[in-house]
Amino acid sequence: MITDKIEDYFTEAETEKAFQIAKRKQLPVLVDFWAPGCKGCKKMEITTYQNSEILSYVDQNFVFVKYDITNTSVAKITSSPILWTPTFIVFANDGSEVRKITGYLSDLQxxxxxxxxxxxxxLRKAxxxxxLNILENLINSSVNTIFLPEALYWAGVATYFLNKRNAESLVPYWEKLIANYSESIWAERADCLNITL
Known part of the structure; x- marks a missing residue:
């Protein structure tokens, strides 16, 4: 298994197989779009991907694809445009894109x-x-405070779906979001609690 370097992954030529395995294992797919000569990609290789805890985390929670965007001999994966590398896209196992991040990421990020x-x-897979369990862990973690506003927003959404689309169920998360992170874009997005339908 993964120990001190990234070695357990699929390549751009194996994306179809990766999605088949993800569906069978009920795991999301993480695609790292990279390119030779990309300094951020190289930094991922020599820092973040050297952390055995990160590698174990990826191995346990994703089907991982390292996708060389310069390889023109394979069919392109269906995704939003890749403007810069590295770009990381998380797909639900049905192939729907759910999160896209561009640029080098430290271990914590x-x-x-x-x-x-x-x-x-x-959430995408109902x-x-x-x-909510994942989001609660992020909310209760003192390490990743930058993600708290977004985690509170999506925790409210998850609770909404858990409670049969009851809008009142998201109020505790969104009130906390608005009260504690009023300057965030997530608080602005949640600022609809007083709207009457």
Missing amino acids: FEAEMEMGRALAF QPQKA
């Missing part, structure tokens, strides 16, 4: 971004309890 992607993949 990488894990937090991927956890958010996992949560969104589970598994709000699994999504």
Whole structure:
């Protein structure tokens, strides 16, 4: 298994197989779009992907594809445009794109971004309890505070679906979001609690 370097992954030529395995294992797919000569990609290889905890995390929670965007001999994967590398896209196992992040990610950023992607993949697959569990872990973590506003937003959404689309169920998360992170874009997006339908 993965120990001290990234070696357990699919390539751009194996994406169809990766999605088949993801569907069977009920896991999201993480695609790392990279290119030779990309400094951010190289930094991922010599820093983040050298962390055995990160590698174990990826192995346990995703089907992982390292996709060389310069390889023109394979069919292109269906995704939103890749403008810069590295770009990481988390797909639900049905192939729907749920999160896209561009640029080098440190260990902490990488894990937090991927956890958010996992949560969104589970929401996409109508598994709000699994999504909420991931989001609650992010909310309760003191390490990834930058992700708290977004985690609170999506936790409200997950709770909404858990409670048969009851809008009142998202109020505790969104009130906390608006009260504690009023300057965030997530608070602005959640600022609809007083709208009457």
